[in-house]
Amino acid sequence: MSDIKVTNLRKNFGAVEVLKDINLDIRSGEFVIFVGPSGCGKSTLLRCISGLERISGGALEIGGRVVNNVPASKRGIAMVFQSYALYPHMSVRENMAYSMKLRRAPKTEIEVRVADAARKLQLAPYLDRYPRELSGGQRQRVAIGRAIVRDPQVFLFDEPLSNLDAALRVATRLEIARLKESLPQTTMVYVTHDQVEAMTLADRIVVLNAGRVEQVGTPEELYERPQSLFVAGFIGSPKMNLLKAEDGTTTGIRPEDINLGSGPHRGKVAYVEYLGADSYAFLDIGQDELLTVRQTRSETPQVGDVVSYDYPVERVHRFDAQGMRVN
Ligand SMILES: Nc1ncnc2c1ncn2[C@@H]1O[C@H](COP(=O)(O)OP(=O)(O)OP(=O)(O)O)[C@@H](O)[C@H]1O
Secondary structure, eight states: OOOEEEEEEEEEETTEEEEEEEEEEEOTTOEEEEEOSTTSSHHHHHHHHHTSSOOSEEEEEETTEEOTTSOGGGTTEEEEOSSOOOOTTSOHHHHHHHHHHHTTOOHHHHHHHHHHHHHHTTOGGGTTSOGGGSOHHHHHHHHHHHHHHTOOSEEEEESTTTTSOHHHHHHHHHHHHHHHHHOTTSEEEEEOSOHHHHHHHOSEEEEEETTEEEEEEOHHHHHHOOSBHHHHHHSSSSOOEEEEOTTSOEEEEOGGGOEEEEEEEEEEEEEEEEOSSEEEEEEEOSSSSOEEEEEEGGGOOOTTOEEEEEOOGGGOEEEOTTSBBOO
16 A cells, blocks of 8 residues: 555745645555646655655655654655766666665566566666666656666656656656556656646646645546636646636636637737647737637638637636636
8 A cells, every 4th residue: 555645734944834734645556746836835745755855744644654754765655856866887777776786685686676677668778878878868767767676655756857858758758657557556646847747647636836735636627627717727738718807707718619710709810829730829809818719720810810709608617706616
């Protein structure tokens, strides 16, 4: 069992309370991703779970055991950071075997575990290379492999892909998705800025806002039924259109839910972003912000066009003046 239970957790740095009354239940084998704006406390929460930071209040349990005062090395966790910090003078094989060697594990067991991790991460051809002879994505896979070899109950990732270029990010993200399938018992907690990583990898996403949990749900739940304006504006790229009424309530419409060409509303195309498979048209509808409309290539309007538009009423998200969902 490697479930994680966080109860009324608080974390202060001096007088500043960075995490405020966090409650979370992460199930054994679940892949949970923390997202939220810069400075909201994602990394701090992950570091509290890992034991790299002491918590200031509340309780933290891993596998049914309270670990508030258990050091990081005794929590059965492995952590992968954005900087992979491999030993440069050791081969890939030696880097991956190192922690088991320190524990004086039998040589044959080390070989089997390293070979198994290398297979899971497609690293077998590189076992005799040195880190300098690898790409960034391969190095990050070695860092992940080094963690797998330790056979942790819980895997913690702190923005593991953020130092990689776009193509490597995609490739390494797929490796992590495959890793998750091959380690169904291992609980994984992952911090990212990247919406695509969160939406594609997570069983559940935790949205943090200024040190509090704003909403927890599957990617689909967060996308389809954001419970607050904050989550509505945070999840989804491009952002949901949020139209404020005079009474303080807000109507939210996703860019892909707007249909151009007919309907009771009208706007003038202010500019268009062409992305290949689709385009975003930005309409001036007399509000502070332009209305974003996602279009497939064949339907792209031109700048200056006055267009009619409509949206299905069942796709509209409504929020009260306090920013809470009402429909
Ligand atoms: N060791 C520390 N001492 C004092 N303040 C800290 C310390 N570590 C983090 N903080 C503060 O705690 C808050 C949360 O930081 P944290 O790194 O957890 O945010 P984050 O959500 O991971 O942000 P980012 O997305 O920018 O990495 C920030 O305001 C940060 O300045």
